[in-house]
Every structure is written in C-alpha cells, then in structure tokens.
Amino acid sequence: AVRDGDEWVINGSKTFITNGLHCGLIVLAAKTDTSKGAKGISLFLVDSSLPGFKKGKGIKKMGQHSNDTAELFFDNLRVPANALLGEENKGFIYLMQELPRERLGLGSQAVGACEGAMAITADYVTQRKAFGSTIAQFQNTRFKMAELRAQLELTKAYLKQCEARFKLGAMTTEEASILKLMSTELQVKLTHECLQLFGGYGYTEEYPISRFFTDARVQTIYAGTSEIMKEVIARGELGR
Ligand SMILES: Cc1cc2nc3c(=O)[nH]c(=O)nc-3n(C[C@H](O)[C@H](O)[C@H](O)COP(=O)(O)OP(=O)(O)OC[C@H]3O[C@@H](n4cnc5c(N)ncnc54)[C@H](O)[C@@H]3O)c2cc1C
Known part of the structure; x- marks a missing residue:
C-alpha cells in the first residue's frame, strides 16, 4: 500500500480467504514500509465493491463445502486515508494479539x-x-x-x-x-x-x-x- 494524498493505493493478492466470495468488507494486511519487514505492515478496512477489488473463482476443496474459499486481487485499489485500522505499521502486532x-x-x-x-x-x-x-x-x-x-x-x-x-x-x-x-x-x-x-x-x-x-x-x-x-x-x- 502506497500513500497518495488522502488515499492509499493497494496492489497485490491473497490466496485462501474463507468466505472471500461472499465478503462485503474485509480486513486487509498490506506492507506500508517495505524496509521494515513485519514492522512495516498495516491493516485496512476495505469495501469489496470498490473499483480495483476483484474476487477470483472459488477454490475447489476436498471438504468444508459449506463455506467458500477464494483468492482476492487488488489492482490499483484506492481506499481513503481513514480506512487505516489503528496505527500505521502496527498491523502485525494487532494480528499477533x-x-x-x-x-x-x-x-x-x-x-x-x-x-x-x-x-x-x-x-x-x-x-x-x-x-x-x-x-x-x-x-x-x-x-x-x-x-x-x-x-x-x-x-x-x-x-x-x-x-x-x-x-x-x-x-x-x-x-x-x-x-x-x-x-x-x-x-x-x-x-x-x-x-x-x-x-x-x-x-x-x-x-x-x-x-x-x-x-x-x-x-x-x-x-x-x-x-x-x-x-x-x-x-x-x-x-x-
Ligand atoms: C480452506 C482454507 C481456508 C483458509 N482461510 C484463510 C483465511 O481466511 N485467511 C487467511 O489469511 N488464510 C487462510 N488460509 C491459509 C492458511 O492459513 C495457510 O494455507 C496455512 O497457514 C499454511 O500456509 P501455506 O499454505 O502457505 O503453507 P506453507 O507455508 O507453504 O507450508 C507448507 C508445509 O511446510 C511446512 N512449513 C512451513 N514453514 C515451516 C517451518 N518454519 N518449519 C517447519 N515446517 C514448515 C508447513 O507446516 C506445511 O506442512 C486458508 C487455507 C485453507 C486451505
């Protein structure tokens, strides 16, 4: 995720997301400082109807057919600055907690x-x-x-x-x-x-x-x- 004025621009993808096909709002973990490893990750609250948010096909699994598992793609996805959850670069700590x-x-x-x-x-x-x-x-x-x-x-x-x-x-x-x-x-x-x-x-x-x-x-x-x-x-x- 790269800051651009009042927005963040997000690019990337994530495989294996439970209920990914049905999601309307996701918590997304993205690198906001690539020089800091785990200490450069932030969390964002993202609306899946935004342009640049794409849901892949459901992944076919051997079991747990009652929930879907999907791949999500983010292609120049723009989210407002206030989509940041908590503090910048503290995402990994929040996840660990x-x-x-x-x-x-x-x-x-x-x-x-x-x-x-x-x-x-x-x-x-x-x-x-x-x-x-x-x-x-x-x-x-x-x-x-x-x-x-x-x-x-x-x-x-x-x-x-x-x-x-x-x-x-x-x-x-x-x-x-x-x-x-x-x-x-x-x-x-x-x-x-x-x-x-x-x-x-x-x-x-x-x-x-x-x-x-x-x-x-x-x-x-x-x-x-x-x-x-x-x-x-x-x-x-x-x-x-
Ligand atoms: C049905 C399903 C639903 C899922 N839902 C979600 C979801 O909603 N959100 C989400 O974020 N993720 C989700 N996942 C992803 C899941 O958490 C990962 O698949 C899992 O953590 C394993 O990571 P990996 O697939 O990259 O395997 P790898 O990390 O590639 O592991 C392959 C093998 O290597 C072993 N291995 C890896 N590192 C080490 C190590 N350091 N020491 C010893 N052995 C090691 C592993 O134990 C494993 O046996 C889902 C996965 C599935 C299958």
Missing part, C-alpha cells in the same frame, strides 16, 4: 466435531451387525472408542482451562498453540479411526462420518499449521 483467540475458536470447533463423530459412530456400531454380533461387541471397537474418549476428555479439560484463562486475559500464545495443535491433531485422528469402524459405508457420502473426516483435514493446516504450532511452543520452551 488476535491469533490466540482464533486458535481457541479452532480448539472449540475441533472438540465439537470430535463429540459429533463419536456420537454417530457409537450409534452405528451398536446397530450394525457383522458375523452374528454388533460391531460394538468386538474388543477392537470397544478399545478404540475407549482410547478416543479418554483422549477427547483430556483435550476438553485443557480447552476449558484455556477458556477460563482467555476470559481473564491471561491465555498465552503458547497455551493457545498447544490447544490448537493437540485438538486438531486429535480431530484428524479420531475422525479417521471412527470412519474405519463404519467399514465401506464410511467411505460413502451417504454416511456423514465421511464429511466429518474430510472437513477435519484442513484443521491442522489453516490458522497456522501443526508444524508452526510446534515452533511457537518450542520457542516458549527453548527460546529463539
């Missing part, structure tokens, strides 16, 4: 999805019969469900702790990263294990466990990948 809240939200989402997957799996395995008994009677099924329940309860306890600390304004970036890492990795593992218990039906779109499985996969990727979460946690543990 809000990341723990986003990770907490993803943790809640992961735990909710795990509960849903467990519930429909418990229903299925207690009804479906194979070789004269229900799937639920096989020791493998019982042990799998028990292990998943135990891991889910521990994750729920940590989520509650994070929620309580967030309300006090005390939740740290490391805590939020631990929650995001463990809850989303559990969601991927749990939906994978639950789908297995459905046998062939689990692979069909008729049974919602397949949707739980495909919707889960991106959770360890967006809002900071699991690898980046580990970097953040390691920094707290070992320093830079």
Whole structure:
C-alpha cells in the first residue's frame, strides 16, 4: 500500500480467504514500509465493491463445502486515508494479539466435531451387525472408542482451562498453540479411526462420518499449521 494524498493505493493478492466470495468488507494486511519487514505492515478496512477489488473463482476443496474459499486481487485499489485500522505499521502486532483467540475458536470447533463423530459412530456400531454380533461387541471397537474418549476428555479439560484463562486475559500464545495443535491433531485422528469402524459405508457420502473426516483435514493446516504450532511452543520452551 502506497500513500497518495488522502488515499492509499493497494496492489497485490491473497490466496485462501474463507468466505472471500461472499465478503462485503474485509480486513486487509498490506506492507506500508517495505524496509521494515513485519514492522512495516498495516491493516485496512476495505469495501469489496470498490473499483480495483476483484474476487477470483472459488477454490475447489476436498471438504468444508459449506463455506467458500477464494483468492482476492487488488489492482490499483484506492481506499481513503481513514480506512487505516489503528496505527500505521502496527498491523502485525494487532494480528499477533488476535491469533490466540482464533486458535481457541479452532480448539472449540475441533472438540465439537470430535463429540459429533463419536456420537454417530457409537450409534452405528451398536446397530450394525457383522458375523452374528454388533460391531460394538468386538474388543477392537470397544478399545478404540475407549482410547478416543479418554483422549477427547483430556483435550476438553485443557480447552476449558484455556477458556477460563482467555476470559481473564491471561491465555498465552503458547497455551493457545498447544490447544490448537493437540485438538486438531486429535480431530484428524479420531475422525479417521471412527470412519474405519463404519467399514465401506464410511467411505460413502451417504454416511456423514465421511464429511466429518474430510472437513477435519484442513484443521491442522489453516490458522497456522501443526508444524508452526510446534515452533511457537518450542520457542516458549527453548527460546529463539
Ligand atoms: C480452506 C482454507 C481456508 C483458509 N482461510 C484463510 C483465511 O481466511 N485467511 C487467511 O489469511 N488464510 C487462510 N488460509 C491459509 C492458511 O492459513 C495457510 O494455507 C496455512 O497457514 C499454511 O500456509 P501455506 O499454505 O502457505 O503453507 P506453507 O507455508 O507453504 O507450508 C507448507 C508445509 O511446510 C511446512 N512449513 C512451513 N514453514 C515451516 C517451518 N518454519 N518449519 C517447519 N515446517 C514448515 C508447513 O507446516 C506445511 O506442512 C486458508 C487455507 C485453507 C486451505
């Protein structure tokens, strides 16, 4: 973004924007001082109907079809000076301040999805019969469900702790990263294990466990990948 009189002129693009096709107003992060790295980023509140604001085609994904993901393009997009959110060049700090809240939200989402997957799996395995008994009677099924329940309860306890600390304004970036890492990795593992218990039906779109499985996969990727979460946690543990 380059200042031009009473306006800012913005050029660039961003891939992967959740609800990008439907957006009317966006918070845009742009470089306002290219010599300063992260300390040269500012935030702008931008109306998507302005000339120079272009929405790309929706990106086709393997899951999460209920929301769109789009690419946005900014071609000599002019916004008024008062579109600047907060102070110039403080954008990265503002983003960092809000990341723990986003990770907490993803943790809640992961735990909710795990509960849903467990519930429909418990229903299925207690009804479906194979070789004269229900799937639920096989020791493998019982042990799998028990292990998943135990891991889910521990994750729920940590989520509650994070929620309580967030309300006090005390939740740290490391805590939020631990929650995001463990809850989303559990969601991927749990939906994978639950789908297995459905046998062939689990692979069909008729049974919602397949949707739980495909919707889960991106959770360890967006809002900071699991690898980046580990970097953040390691920094707290070992320093830079
Ligand atoms: C469906 C969807 C919706 C999204 N919505 C939004 C949105 O609304 N807004 C938004 O801003 N972004 C959004 N994103 C972007 C998302 O946050 C990024 O895709 C994600 O952070 C990973 O970045 P990347 O794709 O550039 O992967 P890369 O950074 O290219 O990573 C590729 C691989 O390298 C690993 N890697 C990268 N750096 C390191 C490192 N230092 N150490 C070890 N491993 C490393 C990663 O963990 C990963 O495994 C969305 C993405 C998807 C798929």
